[in-house]
Every structure is written in C-alpha cells, then in structure tokens.
Amino acid sequence: MDRFSLIGAGALGSHIAQALVAQGWELDAVLSASMRSARTLCAGLSMGVPLDSMDVRLCVSELLILCVPDRAIAGVVASLSDLGGNWAGTTVIHTAGVLGSDVLRPLAGQGAQTGSFHPMQTFPATATPQRNEDLFRGITIGIEGTPAARACMTRLSTTLAAEPLEISLEHKALYHAAAAMASNFSTALLHTAQSVWDEAVDGRVPFARAVAPLVMQSVSNALRDGPEQALTGPFARGDTETIALHIDALRSSLPDLIPVYAALAVEAVHTARAGGHLTGERAVVLLDQIHSALHAS
Helix, strand or coil: CCEEEEECCCHHHHHHHHHHHHCCCEEEEEECCCHHHHHHHHHHHCCCEEECCCCHHHHCCCEEEECCCHHHHHHHHHHHHCCCCCCCCCEEEECCCCCCHHHHHHHHCCCCEEEEEEECCCCCCCCCHHHHHHHHCCCEEEEEECHHHHHHHHHHHHHCCCEEEECCHHHHHHHHHHHHHHHHHHHHHHHHHHHHHHHHHCCCCCHHHHHHHHHHHHHHHHHHHCHHHHCCCHHHHCCHHHHHHHHHHHHHHCHHHHHHHHHHHHHHHHHHHHCCCCCHHHHHHHHHHHHHHHHHC
C-alpha cells in the first residue's frame, strides 16, 4: 500500500491528503503549525497520527509532502535533517511553485529522493471529497527533481487525475511567474475593473452580475482559440477615438488608474498585432497615443 506523511495541514495539504486517501493511500502522520489542524485532518480521515513536533516517524513513509509556505521550507528541512532518521527509502517533495528541489538538498544528502510538486490550481479553505475530485481532475502539476522523485510525482499526479509537466530547475521561477500572471493578475485586474465600474454605475448593478458573462466568454474564447485570435474591442480594431475617450474618462474620475490602463493597453496592442488585427503602422499609432496619455497624466 502507498503510504505518505504530511507537513502542513492547511488548504492545499488537506485537499491533497483527502484526495490521496480517497484513492487508497494510507496517511501515516501529520505535522502542522496548528495542532488543531493536524488533529482535525486525521480525525476526518480516520487515519494518521497528529504530531506536535518534528518526529522520526515522518521519515518512515514512502512519501513526505511539505505543504508549507515558501519561506518556511528551509527551516522545516533543517529540522528534518536534524532528526537523524533514515531517509534512504523516502521521497520528499514540496509544493512551492517558485522554488526547486535544491531547497531540499540537506535531506538529499541523507539519502532522500527530492522534488518539487506544484499543482496549478487555487484551493479553497474547506476540503470535501467532491471538491477535491473537481479541483485536481485535469489540472497541470509542475514537477521537478531527481529521476526517482519525478517517477513518484508522475504516479502521484496520475492518482489525482492530473497532468504532470516536467519543469527544469532553472525555469521554475519563470514557470511560476506565468501561473501567477494568469491567476493572481487576472483577479487583481477584476478588482481594478470593479473600481471603474462602481464609479460609472454608482452601485446600481453589481459588478459580478454584469460582467460575468463577458469575462467568462472572453476567457473561454482566449483559451480555445488563443489570446491573439480571440482579442476583440477597440485595440483589435485600432480604434483611437474610443481609447481616447477611455483615457479622458479615467483622467477625470480615476487618474491613478491611467498607468494601469496604459500598461495593459500596450500589451493589448502587441496581442492585436500578433493576431494580425493591426498593421505595424496602426500599432505604432496606438502605442504613441498610449505613451502620450501616460506622460500627460
């Protein structure tokens, strides 16, 4: 039987543990910053020993998963390496997106196979079996590490009905930047758009209700056809008059957002050009307009 232990019983750790146990894996032990979280997870799964401190039992499983904040990994690894346990039969992986397996080097030096395992998904605080199934199915999981660790993580991804993607150590930060831009930046952009919307309609119609169909269809089109082909609106048309009206309205009501609009507008022009919507000459006209607006603000 496949056996694993877990350090970090937060959102991601809880989701992974529930999903693996549902697929027949056996949980040996859980260590978390909150003993209550460790006990709750073990009680909910009717499996595993909650630990309140570093324990040699963490190194007896086939797999040890570190689901802790990036900044905490080095300290956790140092404490694990001080246990003096036998790591030769254990694969140790962490779930940080930007860090590689090199942060686990002290354990590798003691015989562990090491790797990084990053699910490209956002995980809610509450874990349920049905939500776990939906959250992992079909997602990409970036994996990197020793050959044995990669084989383990590939099997782990398959167990979760996910798609493993091998990432080289030198490209981990770039890979994670792309994921953050697609996820975090889109959320931040919606917040910015909501500020503009609220200024325009004075709260008469909720932002989410009004723009949800537009946002969802735009994302669907971009993912299906590619962003270059899916782009519509004034930047795809090269509509300088509409863009000028946008800039004037922002300058009057929300001038602090002009740099945000300008930065995104430049990328929209490049996207339109890549999709063949604009000639090079027309793209230059739009970029000059955006540059002038930014410096005028």
